[in-house]
Amino acid sequence: MMPNNESKIPVGQTLVGKYRVVREIGRGGMAAVYEAEQLSLGKKVAVKILASELAASTIVIERFFREARAAASVKSPYIVDVYDSGRLDDGRPFIAMELLEGESLYDRMARVRIIDVETTIRCIVHTAKGLIKAHGAGIVHRDLKPENIFLTRSEDGDDTCKILDFGLAKFYAPVNPDKAQKRLTREGAVFGTPAYMSPEQVKGQGNVDHRADLWAVGCMAYECLIGRPVWNMDQGVAMTFAAIATGPIPVPSHARPDLPPAFDAWFKKCLERDPNARYQSAKELADAFVEAWGQRAGSQSFPSIQGVTGRHVPYAAPSSARGGSIGALEAQELSSGVLEGVRTLAPPIGRPSPNPSPVNGGRPGSVASDASAIPLIQRPSFEVPPSEHDNTPSVRSKTSPVRMVFSALFLGASISAAIFVWIRFVNPQVFTPVIMSTSSAAPSSAPSGTPKSSPSVEEPKWGPSIGEGQRLFAQGQFGEAQKKFQDAMAVGGAGAAIGKSFIEQTKFVEKLNGMCKPTFFARPRLSGDKRAERPSIVATAKGALVSWTDDHEQDKREHVYGVLLDGNGHAVGPIRDLTPEATEAQRPQLVNHSADRSVLMWWDAKGREAGVRARFLDADGRIDASKGQSVLVGAARPGSFWPSIDKGPDGGYFVVWQDDRDKDDDLFVRRLSNDLDTVSQETRLTDYVAAPKSKAGPPKIRYPSVAVGPSTLIVAYRLDKDRERSIVRMRVPLSDIDKGGLDEAKDKDKVSREFGDVAPVTPSDDKSAVDAPAVACGAEGCFVVWHVDPAGAFAAMIDPKEGKVIWRKKLGEKSARPSLGVNRGQVAVAYYDAGKIKMSFLSRDGVTAPSTLLRVYDATSPRPSLAGVPDKNEWYLAWQDQENRMVPSEIYAARIVCR
Template identity: 45%
Template sequence: MALPNKAKIPVGTVLAGKYRITREIGRGGMAAVYEAEHIDIGKRVAIKVLAQELTTSAVVVERFLREARAAASIRSPFICDVYDSGKLEDGRPFLVLELLEGESLYERMTVIRYLDPETTVTVVSQVCRGLTKAHAASIVHRDLKPENIFLTKDEEGRLCAKILDFGLAKFYAPVDGGDAQARLTREGAVFGTPAYMSPEQVRGQGAVDHRADLWALGCITYECLTGRTVWQTEQGVAMTFAQIANAPLPQPAALRPDLPASFTTWFEKALDRSIDRRFQTAKEFADELSVALGVAQPPRGAEPSQAGLVMPGGEAPADLSFDPPGVVRVTPNESRRTVPSGPAERGGDPFAGLDSSGAPGAAIAGRVSQGAGQQITFSGGSGETSVPDPLAHASPPKRGGAGRALVVFGVLALVAGGAYAGYRQFLKPTALPPVSSTTAAPSATSAPSASAGANVPARADAHAEPPGLAWPPLVAQAQEAVAAGDLKAALRLLKDAQDKGNHPVPRTLSENVQIALKDASGKAPCALTGLARPRTHDLVREGGRAVGASRPSIALGPRGAVVTWTDSHEGTEHAYTTTLDGAMRPSSPALDVTPEGRAIGRPELTSAGDRLVLTYWDGKGPEAGVHVRWLDANGRIDGPAVMVAPFPRGGNSWPSLARAAEGFLIAWSDDGDNASEDLFMRRLSPNLDPAGDIIRLTDVTPTGPSKPRVRFPSVAVTSDVMHLAFRFDREPTRVIQYMRLPLANASKGLPPASPGKRADRALGDLSLVNSDRVRSDSPSLACGASGCFVVWHGEAPLGGASAAYIDPAKGQPIWRKRFSKSGARPSIAIAPSGQAQLVWLEGGRLLTASINRDGVGAPTKFARVSGDQPAPSISPGAKPGEWYVAWLDYEAGHLEPYAARIQCR
């Protein structure tokens, strides 16, 4: 987020009488970084200036200056040096840093999937030498991550890895021999980037010592060699902490079979949860890694000198591959590590960093970017909570630029640990292809499928049971039993399947059935009639690897329910679909429906006659932007991808599509405006061709340092009116608003802003939905003949799930009600009959209830969900009262899409 222009330091300004500003490198919510020149000796340096609005916080200023004290206490060629500090005339503190030319380790791994063992040992050994000096000075970094390791070259062209940013460093002894260092931490406070934090950091223990740095470096080493983070971080901090506390370690050989078994032994010691069984010193850590990989460390005599680290002539080297002699380089064309921009699933932007060019050779200093999973800003600072990217285990999460976030977070692991405890036994995935009743063993509970889609022809090749596996036919029979309404028989079959294979699939399905069975009484208005685990690509007999998926979307097609999601099991984040038969079994392997994509996010399905429309965004590459595409009745590609709106810079857009009398309408958010993020729309023809220009729906005005954002649109069309619900962020407020726009006015667009003072503008009539103004999350809207409904959830402690009824003629909320005090992530859908249904998360369960203009009906629990997952998808079925629901849940440590069919009275 940009700081006010008045806070910028003009080029040519001389600081402290000796540093002349030559250019601005980048800026973020916490600080700005400039390149400067020492006017007496001509040395190029980096100047890091704290944001003006943060100078009122003594704690923030102290942490900012701590970086100078920490680095000044350590003399190592493998630590970014801090030369000086001072204050501007307006009181803002600044640091004078070593100017580095090159790229971060994170940036390097976005170009190539992983590093070779020789380069890994070189980088890790040099980092260990820097840590040895820091630990000897009783300083613990506490925020090691790939962004904080910078790769440059010495004057002889040799690789030099430098540790950046000691802003979170913790002093354990006085550096100058004076009074004890004033502690800025407290018991129970958590500091660091979640994906690289040690168990003791997660627990908020005050006795965190240098071995926490070695844990983080162990995570980084694994990432260097496998191209993947140790923990899956896409669902935020709580579940990341739970994995750190409870989850078994991944096996490096599953991703890199060429790695020796000795590396696995080393890795298990590096991440031993018992702090006393880990490596005790950085030297021991590096020495044993060298032995484990059979690669010699670079000789200490080859260390670069402290001088001469800036490239000759001030230019970046043309090649920063750092290939040691005799090592064959893996070029970007041979193996690329994909870093999708999405999909982010729960609102918020990646923390706005100090943006630099991002290209190799960009001059930066002390760069700190968004960490894996979720970077949390210091309370009271300027900035936003980042969004976790749901692709951490497939590729590194999208991270911000060089902006720095100070992390202060209460311990969530103890809360999430219970949710994770059921998954502590992680087994190598075995096969579960789609299994038909034609291949399953006879069962007393076998019955014809009980719902739409039962006429999908069975594919014998797809449904055949792999040799040696006894449990898949039992799962197939259990799904038939659910479709027939016999949950008790389904539970017995799933337990038998679990006993035969001890696999997480039957175990997770049985837990869902148990919840539905417990609530299956005469009073419950809805019943579970179908249960699905749509993905099968990871369930092969040999070598199956679980890759986390994104939030699924579900819609009913002419031949059964179709589910879509994104994952990166083929290398790049793409959208996949599968059609479910009458017993909710996949009728085919997953189909890639975005083969051209680079970083697909938030795929959504919309039923449209005998076909479906796929809506999504692509976050990277020449085709970055909002797209739509036809799919046929089986969820297969049935037309080219249509570009609705290009996003040259990439990013997330959260598109929402609605059918109209003459085609479709699509709305999305775009933050291309440097001042704000706003909503836009476009008409599409019945063939999905863009019809008319892009129309701007909102134009909001900045009133402070934070960028105002209008985002997460949910659109519906009734008669000749477009209805739109969205979230409006102007920190510290975050409210839900509704817009009513007659389609006759939609093509006019917003007129040019009046000269002078700007004000917020919207093309349609606006109404505040959550008049209590509790900070709220993304809404879901659905409209029928009787009116429109908006559902959303608020943040704790005043949160819960809420709903509002809106008179579509007047465009005003008639009533608003918090229907669940502890509910979250509600979604809503309306059937052609006008019946509306809610689905939401509450207490580790998935609940559903009807809603009409008189209020919300009685709820039914029908499935389980662990952690703070995205909002589920809900779509009407073929019969009255039938609904399809898809959601995301944990399965043995990875995120897996699930789907259900429910029948309501």
């Protein structure tokens, strides 16, 4: 439960006569954190204050102060500093700590998915150095995870990783020898975060010691380099605990063949279930980790790593304690110069994969993070069982039936206790140190290791033939292109099917003679066994950027992926995950921002990043290095929103979406700045209610589409009312957007209201199954298109000033799924028609004769995406198709040149 507003500390208030509050940084279920100024020294600090509703719990308070004692007692540059603790005038406990600048390792992972090797080594070594101090003081963290590792800058400008949040720490020596330490845990209690807990923690054993932290470090290293946790969390806490206790330990190189065998061995030893078989100290673990990358732990060179910048953000401080002498700890420090021990970081980088991925025809690097130059092959599942040819198989002891029964009972009891503790104490996150996903977040620095140019992509054997055929296709040499595609077919495998598809489209295009004609044909994913959906395309300074959704990395967790196509339609660089932080990304939409940037908008239907979101991409189709953070633009919760975005006249953006926040589907809009900052509040445009005595319920909005006309916002949407459907348009003066919109009426007798001028686009006597409208505004007016099943596709012209329908036209007898694009004020429509993709232009005079462009097999696919190429009479087209029901749907793209 979130603390209520009454517990918030006002800006400017002075706490205990020492700290003047500057701003609130973050808030969670257990505490809030504020930036404050220490009055006596003029120093900025972070003040963490326990939630008022928890201030009556002696156990929670003790854990809160334990955090302060632990961090304050262990002096290390790799553990956050704690300066003070006490109680406010109202009795709530507080901790004053170091104000950090940067981001957590979790936030870095959310942005770039794969952490580069240099940063991974730095984080693991720094974490180990912090643990050496903590363990030497008799303190075990017990909750190490990416959220509790913070990447910041030291005073001399070097990158530093600091350990945070010792709230679950366990003490093995009293901080104050004269005062016995209160024991807050009992035998059988389970504490920690499931994905990083050791087997002894899962089982609730009372003898958990410092080696549980070393297990967690191994889990973090795996997640940094592989891009997902060791254990599959989708099946819940109980199944995760069972996997930790008895499941197979994955082999990192099976998920990513470019990793060295020495890393496999290091990881295996970190995750030995018997603590005595693991590394026995943090120093031993760190030295072995450095050596796994081909370097001596004491060598004297270390490559520079890009820094982390960001706004000042404190984290809820740790809570361990220090016992024992510092001098004794110095003898346990890492080997001198261990951080300088990695010049040659990863000898296997760039070597061909022995197990080609089926994604993109098995070419290594076909799915990659923006943060790593190491090509990533494929991440097929959370858990990769050890190979039957593994030279170091785990040895299982024989288990009696009696032991199995007792173990099952014990595990069940442990899981029950774990679920209780998880819900009551562990699950509420104190707060996220750097909020990278809000519209007010400061731009983050370039992800460490982001390549300045796209990494080379090693193609399958038939890949070069496809690429050469595409080049010949672009030059109009269709016969020669077909020969190359036939060469790809001769190789067999995926090349046979893809080559055949290219040949069929080439033969089809060769016979065309319309006003517009394709000059390249592309299949961005050269192969894959997962369905790809919802394509979007936009022109950049370097080519065509295509995006889509699929779940090839994590089953039933769709992300938005993208790749840049060159002038021949050939993929430039790897396919990239453009929404690495998403849980279930839906319906991406690309919008041109400038020659060097595009805007990607999507909605996340689930998870911590739920809602309508947007971010900048660079001209290469990567998450932008300086302003690529995910921005929440509306509806900060799970749901189905179907957002639409269009660029405003001043360079900003307008986003609309459907929203059922009050259990009725209504329309909302928000204005964004040119930098994607939120300019206006979420503005309600409709408040629909059921008509008196109606049995059909309130009207519902579906699939809104937005376009900016002359001083006017035009929104088209499907309105389901009284069991009938219609396409309507709403006109809102741009000057009215910032006026706040409609307030939700609370009256029992309220009636439906609309903020703008609303009128139907479809005829009043048309009660057919209309669907999926799209709207766009050009030099001659605004146009709406929609689909009617099975009657075909239609277009209408709207006068943006008066809102009148100027004309309505049917696009074709078998037309379907129309979409709109705008280029230099000219509006074009693309649609499916009798197994073909066609394209026409819209103007005040009506619809031009269509140009047939390409073949399409599945006319029931979502509408294609059409985007103009600035300063040229060219267009980019992307669509989803399925050649037969035996294969998954695929994404295709083309460049269209019109005379």
